[in-house]
Amino acid sequence: MAEVEVPPLVLDAVSVRYGSAVAVESASLEAYAGEFIAVTGHSGAGKSSLLWAVAGAVAAGGSVRLGDAEVRDRDHAASLGIEVIPQGSALALLLSARENVELPLLAKGLSVSDARQRAGLALASVGLEESGSHLAEELSGGQQQRVAVARGLALAGRVLLADEPTSELDHDNRERVLALLRAEADRGAIVVMATHDPEAAAQADGEVRLDDGRCETVRVPR
Numbered sequence: 001m002a003e004v005e006v007p008p009l010v011l012d013a014v015s016v017r018y019g020s021a022v023a024v025e026s027a028s029l030e031a032y033a034g035e036f037i038a039v040t041g042h043s044g045a046g047k048s049s050l051l052w053a054v055a056g057a058v059a060a061g062g063s064v065r066l067g068d069a070e071v072r073d074r075d076h077a078a079s080l081g082i083e084v085i086p087q088g089s090a091l092a093l094l095l096s097a098r099e100n101v102e103l104p105l106l107a108k109g110l111s112v113s114d115a116r117q118r119a120g121l122a123l124a125s126v127g128l129e130e131s132g133s134h135l136a137e138e139l140s141g142g143q144q145q146r147v148a149v150a151r152g153l154a155l156a157g158r159v160l161l162a163d164e165p166t167s168e169l170d171h172d173n174r175e176r177v178l179a180l181l182r183a184e185a186d187r188g189a190i191v192v193m194a195t196h197d198p199e200a201a202a203q204a205d206g207e208v209r210l211d212d213g214r215c216e217t218v219r220v221p222r
């Protein structure tokens, strides 16, 4: 039984341009509550740009809708519950792992004790219960990536956009993170994961592939 009610996520002819360069060209996609979708494609194909368009973080043509709401910008997307695990982790290196997870929760209005509890659970879920007090800069690349995953999971969004969330991980941690993303979908969220790892993509319910910005459906969720 889903824990959250999530309306359909509908991308209609989404385009992203950087100056004259076209990163995403007229991408259309529908995703529904409980689905885990992989976005694949070679380096530079436009995967991150597509996710950032869904997150309202880049100016995009076309439309991104979550139910009746059309995403306007990043703040609006966040208010709709569209959360991001960014490529490259994007941690504040001079804050502890726990503080990195807590800060967005405090910004969302959680109390200090609730944020601390939720951050602790999220860090434990990625196997970093012992590392909460370590500065992010003291962590390995893979540990930093797991902190970024914990930060995204802790937000308990309606849509979770995960950009290469397993690129730095060994086999066991990759499987752990993929299981956590699956659990997010089972909770009722829509999970969209950019990856160039075919084995990770194979664990998603559906797959869309970008090729020089053009979007093709490879596999639809059953």
Ligand SMILES: Nc1ncnc2c1ncn2[C@@H]1O[C@H](COP(=O)(O)OP(=O)(O)OP(=O)(O)O)[C@@H](O)[C@H]1O
Pocket: 018, 021, 022, 023, 041, 042, 043, 044, 045, 046, 047, 048, 049, 050, 087, 194, 196
């Ligand atoms: N801020 C930017 N300014 C200009 N061009 C950009 C910018 N961000 C991305 N691009 C270009 O847009 C295209 C798509 O980039 P994007 O990062 O979306 O691809 P990607 O599929 O996520 O790549 P990777 O797998 O290497 O992360 C590339 O040609 C890239 O050089």
